[in-house]
Amino acid sequence: VLSVVCRDLGFDDMHAVTLPELCWWMVRNDLAEVLPESAARKALRMPKAIVQSATRESEIVPSVPATSIVQDKAKKVLALRVDPESPESFMLRPKRRRWVNERYTRWVKSQPCACCGKQADDPHHLIGHGQGGMGTKAHDLFVLPLCRTHHNELHADTVAFEEKYGSQLELIFRFIDRALAIGVLS
Structure with a gap:
């Protein structure tokens, strides 16, 4: 051995x-x-x-x-499974399954706002790039920490927000890169 x-x-x-x-x-x-x-x-x-031969039950400490x-x-943090023959891959128009990770979104919420550096209130899910839909939103991986002010600003006028702070894709890419670099995602 x-x-x-x-x-x-x-x-x-x-x-x-x-x-x-x-x-x-x-x-x-x-x-x-x-x-x-x-x-x-x-x-x-x-x-x-230490194994004692004679002890009282009241002295046992679990x-x-x-x-x-x-x-x-030794538990795996994230087990990435690849299924090349998932049922959806054989459908003409498959229904998308959203990836949800509550621990990651909770961590995102605890990070500083991507625009001003203040404490974030919400994990903002990517909008306007075909990731969401009616009654659903983008995968939890595509989130960005924003304070309430900047989150409202983004939803009020996405184009103006992106001109001022950069595109959502760039901001999310940088944030995912940071999460990978500090070991949050591995």
Whole structure:
């Protein structure tokens, strides 16, 4: 097993695999659930679990197993699935499915306004580029943090807003780039 770990991690056969390297290899290969509790505790620098032979029930303190912590940290943030044969791809005029991500829009709302830098009130969804429709709006990825004043200004006169601050596409592109660069989207 250790020679496979060395090869997969790019080391030569003379390398002595450390516990953190072994844990990383197990997480990378979706084997975090079979990691022994003692190894997980050591990798997380948690103290050894003390098992007392005789204790009263009132002295038992529940704790989270180290293996659960490793599995929780190893969860995929975003699993991007590609379905080349989705049912909609075979339809003449497929109904669009909107991508919704409440955590991302909540984060967008907490960012400074893209125009003035004040606290944003709303995540503005892209309009005027065929992304929305009657009773729907653009995907949650195409949002921009705006304060109430600038959000109202944009909806009142999109052309004037874009002349003053730049096109929505440019602003959203820059914002998505920032979100990727600081690790919010990965």
